[in-house]
Amino acid sequence: MSWLDSRRPRYDAADKVTGKLLYPSDRTMDGALWVEVVRAAHPHALIRNIDTSRAEAAAGVVRVLTAKDVPGLNAFGIQVQDQPVLCHDRVRYQGDAVALVGAESRRAAREAARLVEIDYQVLEPLTDPERAMAADAPALHPGGNILHQGHFSKGDIEEGFGKSAVIVEDVYQVPMIDHAFLETEAGLSYYDGEVLVVESCGQYVFRDQTQIARSLGLPLDKVRVTAPFVGGAFGGKDEITVQIHLALMTYHTKRPARMVATRAESIVSHTKRHAARMYYKTGASRSGKLLAVQARFVSDTGAYASLGGPVLNLMMEHAAGPYLVPHFQVDAYAVYTNNGFAGAFRGFGCTQACLAMESQMERLARALRIDPLRFRQMNVLHQGDLAALGYPMKLEVGAEATIRSARRSKLWRNRRALRQPPASYGPSRRRYIRRGVGAASQMQGLGLGIGIPDYAEVEIELAPGPRATIKAGTTEIGQGAYHAYILEAAERLGLEPGQIRVVGADTGRTPDSGTTTASRTTYAVGNAILLAAGRLEQELGRRAARRLGWPAGAGKLRDGGFTGSGGWVALDELLAGQRVSARATFHVPVQDVEMGDGLPHLLYSYGTHVALVEVNTLTGEIRVVRLEAHLDGGQVISRTGFEGQSEGGIAQGIGYALFEEVRLDRGRFVDTNFDKYVLPTSLDVPVDMRTVPVMVRDSTGPFGAKGISETCMVGPTPAILNAIEDAIGVRFTRLPVRAEDVLQALREKEKKDEG
Amino acid sequence: MIDYLRLSQLDDVLEMLWAEGPGILMLAGGTDILVRPQPFAGARILLDISRVEQLRDIAVDPADDCLVIGAAATHEEVAWHPQVSRRAQLLAQACRLVGSAQIRNLGTLGGNLGNASPAADSVPALACLDAEVVLSGRNKQRRLPVLEFFTGPGSSVRQPDEVISSLRLPRQRGRQVSFFLKAGQRRGMCCSKASVAFRARSHSDGRLSGVRVALGAVAPTVVRVPEAEQVLEGRRIEPRLIDEAAAACSRAARPIDDIRSTAEYRKAVVGALLTDGLFRLGDKMKQRRRPRRRRPR
Numbered sequence A: 001m002s003w004l005d006s007r008r009p010r011y012d013a014a015d016k017v018t019g020k021l022l023y024p025s026d027r028t029m030d031g032a033l034w035v036e037v038v039r040a041a042h043p044h045a046l047i048r049n050i051d052t053s054r055a056e057a058a059a060g061v062v063r064v065l066t067a068k069d070v071p072g073l074n075a076f077g078i079q080v081q082d083q084p085v086l087c088h089d090r091v092r093y094q095g096d097a098v099a100l101v102g103a104e105s106r107r108a109a110r111e112a113a114r115l116v117e118i119d120y121q122v123l124e125p126l127t128d129p130e131r132a133m134a135a136d137a138p139a140l141h142p143g144g145n146i147l148h149q150g151h152f153s154k155g156d157i158e159e160g161f162g163k164s165a166v167i168v169e170d171v172y173q174v175p176m177i178d179h180a181f182l183e184t185e186a187g188l189s190y191y192d193g194e195v196l197v198v199e200s201c202g203q204y205v206f207r208d209q210t211q212i213a214r215s216l217g218l219p220l221d222k223v224r225v226t227a228p229f230v231g232g233a234f235g236g237k238d239e240i241t242v243q244i245h246l247a248l249m250t251y252h253t254k255r256p257a258r259m260v261a262t263r264a265e266s267i268v269s270h271t272k273r274h275a276a277r278m279y280y281k282t283g284a285s286r287s288g289k290l291l292a293v294q295a296r297f298v299s300d301t302g303a304y305a306s307l308g309g310p311v312l313n314l315m316m317e318h319a320a321g322p323y324l325v326p327h328f329q330v331d332a333y334a335v336y337t338n339n340g341f342a343g344a345f346r347g348f349g350c351t352q353a354c355l356a357m358e359s360q361m362e363r364l365a366r367a368l369r370i371d372p373l374r375f376r377q378m379n380v381l382h383q384g385d386l387a388a389l390g391y392p393m394k395l396e397v398g399a400e401a402t403i404r405s406a407r408r409s410k411l412w413r414n415r416r417a418l419r420q421p422p423a424s425y426g427p428s429r430r431r432y433i434r435r436g437v438g439a440a441s442q443m444q445g446l447g448l449g450i451g452i453p454d455y456a457e458v459e460i461e462l463a464p465g466p467r468a469t470i471k472a473g474t475t476e477i478g479q480g481a482y483h484a485y486i487l488e489a490a491e492r493l494g495l496e497p498g499q500i501r502v503v504g505a506d507t508g509r510t511p512d513s514g515t516t517t518a519s520r521t522t523y524a525v526g527n528a529i530l531l532a533a534g535r536l537e538q539e540l541g542r543r544a545a546r547r548l549g550w551p552a553g554a555g556k557l558r559d560g561g562f563t564g565s566g567g568w569v570a571l572d573e574l575l576a577g578q579r580v581s582a583r584a585t586f587h588v589p590v591q592d593v594e595m596g597d598g599l600p601h602l603l604y605s606y607g608t609h610v611a612l613v614e615v616n617t618l619t620g621e622i623r624v625v626r627l628e629a630h631l632d633g634g635q636v637i638s639r640t641g642f643e644g645q646s647e648g649g650i651a652q653g654i655g656y657a658l659f660e661e662v663r664l665d666r667g668r669f670v671d672t673n674f675d676k677y678v679l680p681t682s683l684d685v686p687v688d689m690r691t692v693p694v695m696v697r698d699s700t701g702p703f704g705a706k707g708i709s710e711t712c713m714v715g716p717t718p719a720i721l722n723a724i725e726d727a728i729g730v731r732f733t734r735l736p737v738r739a740e741d742v743l744q745a746l747r748e749k750e751k752k753d754e755g
Numbered sequence B: 001m002i003d004y005l006r007l008s009q010l011d012d013v014l015e016m017l018w019a020e021g022p023g024i025l026m027l028a029g030g031t032d033i034l035v036r037p038q039p040f041a042g043a044r045i046l047l048d049i050s051r052v053e054q055l056r057d058i059a060v061d062p063a064d065d066c067l068v069i070g071a072a073a074t075h076e077e078v079a080w081h082p083q084v085s086r087r088a089q090l091l092a093q094a095c096r097l098v099g100s101a102q103i104r105n106l107g108t109l110g111g112n113l114g115n116a117s118p119a120a121d122s123v124p125a126l127a128c129l130d131a132e133v134v135l136s137g138r139n140k141q142r143r144l145p146v147l148e149f150f151t152g153p154g155s156s157v158r159q160p161d162e163v164i165s166s167l168r169l170p171r172q173r174g175r176q177v178s179f180f181l182k183a184g185q186r187r188g189m190c191c192s193k194a195s196v197a198f199r200a201r202s203h204s205d206g207r208l209s210g211v212r213v214a215l216g217a218v219a220p221t222v223v224r225v226p227e228a229e230q231v232l233e234g235r236r237i238e239p240r241l242i243d244e245a246a247a248a249c250s251r252a253a254r255p256i257d258d259i260r261s262t263a264e265y266r267k268a269v270v271g272a273l274l275t276d277g278l279f280r281l282g283d284k285m286k287q288r289r290r291p292r293r294r295r296p297r
Ligand SMILES: Cc1cc2nc3c(=O)[nH]c(=O)nc-3n(C[C@H](O)[C@H](O)[C@H](O)COP(=O)(O)OP(=O)(O)OC[C@H]3O[C@@H](n4cnc5c(N)ncnc54)[C@H](O)[C@@H]3O)c2cc1C
Pocket: B025, B026, B027, B028, B029, B030, B031, B032, B033, B034, B035, B049, B071, B072, B097, B098, B099, B100, B103, B106, B107, B108, B109, B110, B111, B112, B113, B114, B115, B119, B120, B121, B122, B158, B162, B163, B164, B165, B189, B190, B191, B192
């Protein structure tokens, strides 16, 4: 029996819904101090003086820490350490930390935090990235305001436009958005003997360990970081949040310390999805061949680098979508401003680029009067083709398979009929309620890309029972990765899923399996599980020879036992009360061309989304009626997980399209709670969601699997925008599209049509 | 610090209000109070009235055939009560669109009024149903038409020693048609950017009488729109009249820009909501008037 593509309840589901499983925000200890962060009062200011004396004297306060108490490097950042742990001379965004208060209660910590007196010299905030790029703009960092830029061209862009029969040109604008993970940043720190332990909420415990040790000036082996179960992140906890602050308080007080951010603090302080302006010009021939794509990106990376560089690189890499394009030019800039700070977020740059490119593709198809999905199919990349940036697509390319699958669906085939609102709407309403169908295709690089170390080490231990334990350093962040590991291991080890458990994300107990990001864990950890299983089999072969006198040689784990040269033997008999374990490291394969940090990828997942939307032309309200996802993630490991990812991605894509925007007013956050930051509810997500796995097996993947956890949120947004255009003939180039915008656009259109 | 007190007898509540009036903050479902930045500002006693059974009854008063809804009845209780569904479908419809299931299970009609937000969803419905608010105090009681209760955003004529005890909805004669529509930032868990309630009696020839139109969230208080009502009074629903009535609604709106929407949109959308509702209603009424063909046996 195979466990692949199975629908089984997640192994952690019962513990999560009954509250048995503890999250970082649940963890506490006797005598733990509450840590409160004093954050910047202004998005941009110089610090003249910090006076902590009143706070120190306040009731219940144990310690107040400032920059001078940071023993090691007072800076952190995944790539560039440009963000102070505690600011001492300058603040660059509203979430910047200036001081920490450790107190006996949360209330005491909060009250004392208000007593820390900081004397600021307020500076004008830089809020427009295009202005911040100008040579005369005040520099936020020593190297100027351009964090990263990339330029690439292939063919001759002018020649491409010259040959084009249709050209579409426009500017797309996407807002900064929040990850809206359910559990805010939280953790607990304490000393275990000599070792400083931080139980945290991060997405990569080994990197967090390095960052903590560096700032505290401690050797790595004196810091241990764990984060097995975290209440959601979507990239928002990839960068350091509470970890160094907690460690610093415990370091100085020798007491356990705990933090749980309020929602307001969370929204103000953590990274966001990059707001971007995207200038696009695309051209195609009369017969429907995509000839030229020119793109210019200006992405607002906010106050600090975090992953702003790699995110920009992925925007460039995916600027032309999954299409063959002979003439291509891209110029991209990630610019520092005082608008919060941006970093990793599910989709990682593809989200932005795909919105623009898929809008352009739709408009070209309409101009050429070609079925929009056929137009995409005519131009789609195949294995062996050169991608936009000029490197070959070496592995299996599932893009066309997802387009075919979408074209075969009832939703696409019946789209003309579906544009008619249902008869139940009555004759009058059917005149002003409009429906439309739109599609979008995308690819999404998987793994960290070339130039960034990308490996996964795991350990598998077999014990009498028989039972198996997988030790993996990645985090179960709600995505279902541990469940996938169990199914992959069950399949490979010949055990039942119930016989396998996962010990996760603990620098003291698990090997380094890399980041919990970039759609990589099911793929990379899965591959490492297969490698480790191979080693186990060699070891078991030796054991069988020793104990049972079988001829030397490897064998296969199967049906709860081991099949080798002497036949089949039950694992328990072979183990004879002992444990056997093996470790293995899988290195994610990369391209041989290197074009910059993480640029490009070798592996991609693919998807085509189709949306049916309804627009009430009287009120401007938009409703997503149906959404289909045709996703190529190779072999599906857990169907339940696959669908869960896809449906969550659809909801997030709807939020991006219709509701979400982090509003800033001169660098200050306007909405700091979910009462005003509008997320989709269950009523805003269609009941009618369909996820179709298009399994183009990947020759490098475990059982042919790849990840889909980002692809699935990238496509819904442009598909919705394209469907809106199909419904009412209006093209929106700015997110989110609100009822107010629809009504205004319809009025303008009416005027134009009349005039 | 604030004292918390929960009483279960209406008399005790009235006594308490009489004695401590201005220092008391009444708490029903708490769904408005507890989300305020300073929930208890200015109060000394938090008086929980959510368990006062006399304030939760929903029943018909035999004396005048009014439907009486206790002020501490929750939106969920009101929305699904058989008497409400039968006699005041419009109110049931409005209550079903309040917040989310969690909010409806806690939030009360009295709180919706007491908070005096112009965006309160039950109020346009109550206004169209000619509801009266009953205010009770120790040894006193007064009734007033629901819209006379409000004096502005967050303010009302309630005296510190009074509780909203119930709402009285007179029986409507003849076949009633109605709708409540709201525009929000999303489809669930949201306050109205604008809302429209409509009620009328429909006659067998398709004519309407006793037309009521009320708007929410587009003025300092919920407002009726007599101009729109007159356009439709005694007439059948037809496109020209719909346009006129919708224009009257937009004219009557005095909205503001805020975090949820713009004044311009609100002004437009109240008309649009009325238009949408009337077209739906018109189609439904036409369908009903069309004699149904008997299916051959
Ligand atoms: C997430 C969310 C969504 C919401 N969505 C909606 C919505 O869609 N539509 C809508 O209309 N509202 C909405 N609300 C607002 C709120 O739920 C309603 O106004 C609800 O009816 C308030 O009732 P309550 O019993 O909770 O009031 P409380 O919070 O208990 O009280 C509100 C005020 O009324 C006073 N009060 C309460 N009962 C009485 C009484 N009997 N006599 C005198 N004064 C009294 C209180 O003293 C207080 O000043 C929402 C609120 C939240 C938090």
